[in-house]
Structure formats: C-alpha cells, structure tokens
Amino acid sequence: MFALTILGSNSAIPTYGRNPTAQILQTQNDSFLIDCGEGTQLQIAKYKIKLSKLSYIFISHLHGDHYFGLIGLISSMSLLNRTQPLHIFGPAILKDIIDIQLKAADVVLSYELNFYAIEKEGVLTTTSKISIEAFKVNHRIETFGFIFSEIKKPRSILSDKAIEQNIPAAFYEQLQNGEDYIDKNGKTISNESVTTAAPKGKKYVYCADTLFDTSIVEFIQDADLLYHETTYLKDQEEKAKNRFHSTTVQAGQIAKLSNAKQLIIGHYSSKYETTHDFLEETKEIFNNTVLAIEGCCYKI
C-alpha cells in the first residue's frame, strides 16, 4: 500500500498559500520524494514527514518550481547529521547544480549522496518492494514522469492440494513463480489448480508537467492513482498548449484513456485563487477525480 502526501500543488510562483510542486509517496519502509520546489523542507517539517525514511528523491525536470528546494533539503539533512545514503534521480546537469553549491559553501555532506542521471525511459531502481520507472512526457524542456509499482508478489500455494497431488516441496518455489508441475508419469498438474494469485501490486503514476499527449497512455495503463497536471481550466486550452501544460478536461481524458482507477490533479496556475472549478471540470470527464491539496494524504 502507498500513501501519497501533497507538499506543494501550485505551478510557477507560490500564491494563495499554495507551494510549488512536491509530493511524498510513503510505503511501510520507505519514502519517495517526487519533485522538490522551494520550501519543500518547510512543508516536510510542517506535515511531520520523517526524513529518516526518505532515501529516494526523483526530479522530473529542471524548471525551478520543481527543484529549487532540493539544495536546501540536502543541506539541512547534513546539518541534522544524517548518516544513511540519499539517492537522487534527475536530469544530468542537476548534479553540477548541486556540486557547485556545495563547493561554494565549502560543505562536505554528513552522508553519502548518490546521484543517478535520468537519460532514458525505463526502470530507474527497485527496492525490495517497489519498482520505479521513468517515462517521457511532452514539456518545453526534457521532462520525465514516474511510475511506482509494487513488485508482483509470488503466488500462494494451496498446501492441501499440492500435497494431494504429491508435488515435492523442492518444487514449491517454481509453483510460486507460476510453473506447472509434471509428475513422474508425465501427467501435468496445472499451476492454477494448486496455487492462487497474489493480490495485484498497487501502481502510482506521476505525469509531471506535460501538454496533452496521448502517446503517454500506453506507458501508464491501469494506475490505481494517476497524477496529471491541470495548470489551466478548460477555457485556456490554447494557452496550455503554448506553454506545454494541460487543462482539466485533458487530464480527465488521459485518465479515461489509460484506464486509471482514480485521478489526482494539481499544478494549478498561480493566477487562480481557488481550485474548486478544477475539480468540477475534470469530474465531467472522469468522475473519480480528487484535487491535490497540500497536507492531505491519499491512500492507494
């Protein structure tokens, strides 16, 4: 199970009490920070997120509202005497941006910082329970979205039935992996008759900043929760396109086309004082939609 907490929901300039983009995805063992706009460390403190569980940070692209808070967070973790390693995934030049600032301050971090340049689509890393994959979205500069998937668990053995069929225990691992058993007389015992499938792993998809582009749909199928930006309301479709952003209606369409279970929208333009219309408009297309609200935690 995942829990997604929104730390920042605005685009570009912080306004109306809304902060630039940052989200934290928590599992029982790990936390994954997705983007890190200015002030993210303050939001983390405000919402009492434990830094000790945060070992992975993913930066989608290098527009400031998605990463200007990173260097402050990195520095504060060191001032707080963090010892466990931190893994950061982002555009290659981000490493230079971090390094020049650490050098200017003559700082040696208290912990190991491992940087991984995101250069192409595909799996970025896997923990024992989660796999994280990058996919390209369509923005003014190179930008990646991220897919967080619980790793498929092995099938459960129905032990009564396996014993009844005289399947040796040495073959149980293969049964868990879905193989059929062939006994000494050449008879096939089908896997389905002696195992049950493990519950399907959950999937969270973060589409970052993107214009409406249905080519992403094939990569993001069947998300339990899909985050898609809605920088603008539907009457600003032209502006959204010119600025490589999306509208409410477009986010709803992507959710529908990709067969998402639920849609969460955010990255509201700084000009909107309230966000209620975003919800209304998106729900017209895709009913199971929620607003990204800072401090709120969404269970997946």
Added chain:
Amino acid sequence: MFALTILGSNSAIPTYGRNPTAQILQTQNDSFLIDCGEGTQLQIAKYKIKLSKLSYIFISHLHGDHYFGLIGLISSMSLLNRTQPLHIFGPAILKDIIDIQLKAADVVLSYELNFYAIEKEGVLTTTSKISIEAFKVNHRIETFGFIFSEIKKPRSILSDKAIEQNIPAAFYEQLQNGEDYIDKNGKTISNESVTTAAPKGKKYVYCADTLFDTSIVEFIQDADLLYHETTYLKDQEEKAKNRFHSTTVQAGQIAKLSNAKQLIIGHYSSKYETTHDFLEETKEIFNNTVLAIEGCCYKI
C-alpha cells in the same frame, strides 16, 4: 531615512516558524535586499514588499541559509514580467550558480540582470542618495558585511548672510561644499559664517555571519543601527568560536566598541525555541538592543 524589515531571522535550518536570513532596507525611492535565504520570495509576498522598488540585492556569503532563495526570487520576477534591471552583488561564483540554473531551465529572463562580484572591501555602488560599502568579516568562508550610508547632503546657505557679505551666486555651489570665500580685498569669509551643516546622513551596518572580531570595529563606527549576529547565547562561547559565529555578549561588545546608536540582533541558532534570552543577555552589555523579528519594520 531608512526602514529595515526583517524577512528571516534564523540560522542554518528554518525552525520554530523562523526563516533563514533575509532583510530588506527601504528608502523613499529604493529597496535593498540583504541576503536571501530559502523562502524569501514568500516572505516578501507575506509582508507586502513591492518588488518593483527592489533593484539591488547583496549576498554576504554562500552558505545556503543566506542565498538559497535567490534563484527562486530571480525566476519569479521574470515570470511576473519585470522589465527594470536588477543588480546583484555577491561572491563571484554566485554568477555561475545562477547561470547554470537559468540554462538548465532554458530560461531567458524578462529583465536585465547585472551581476557584480564582490572581491574586495570598499564602495560597491552608489545611488543618488545611498552609498553601499563592503567590509570583510571573519567567517568560515569569505564573507562580507555591508554599510548603507545616506550620502552627505550639501550645506545650506544662509542667504541673508551671504548677500550681506557680497558673495556672488556663482560661488554658492562651492559654499554648499564647505569652501571659504575670499573677497576681492583678500578678506576670508569663513564658510561656517554663511552656511549651516545639513543633517548627518543615516547609517545602517549589516555584519553578516562572523565570529567575535574587534578588527571590524574601525569600519563600522557610529552606525545609527547595527545588525550583529547572535547565533548563540553567552554560555556557548566555545561553540560559537568553533563555528565562526558570535554570542549575545559579543554582539553587545561590538555595538559598544563601534559606538552604535542601536543594535539589532538575529541569526538565532535553530535549536532555540524562543529568543527572549538573547535580548536579556545582549542588553546587559548594550542596553539599546532590539531583537530581529520577522515582519517587524525598524525605522532608522
């Protein structure tokens, strides 16, 4: 006259609702931002400081709590379609830090950004009314303090007396500059007999981050308001020294030695929940002391 508004008063990590260092010094025509910790743009918005009057930013040194908010502020000014030039003074490498981030975002600012590397002590710039001077303080990395002085106004001519002494109007500008007049008979008319001194210009001194170092005293004499850091209370003198910071008592001593009219203290260590003891302890040494409190405006 100056008005100093505190935007951030904490050191290192933002805690207890206190932000990293930033101050804004306002005159009738201009605003001068002094340091720019993370979140400064939010503080500027919160306290309704007009960005249109802000044309000068001074960065004392490159520890993150003094400048991590700069790139966000620069970017937001561009998103807000600023057109007038912005002048930034700071350590040379700060230009590279700004440039690499603008390049990564593929951003061309909407306004002219002029960067001036602070490489030595002395006058950095003068406006029509203010002169800004840098002086070295003693910190772990190269750090400058700043002196903001109202430019000395010309002397006022006592016209009755000047006429009585037959001083030609063509000589009035020299009178305003303090010269004596010698008439055609060789008689000296003393300047003091026909002019009065203009009121003395105000002086604000910002000592940035520094350990207790009396060598700065000669540069900062007679401030109307002196800002000196008090990262620690007096019982932490050893720790202050090791970390190139100062205590309450030490700030009071610098104010006394430099003949300041008033002292303002700040840059409180993140570990202190309240700041009242800072005021008590400093006042024991230098009575006319005030605490730097965010959002408060101090008239000079």
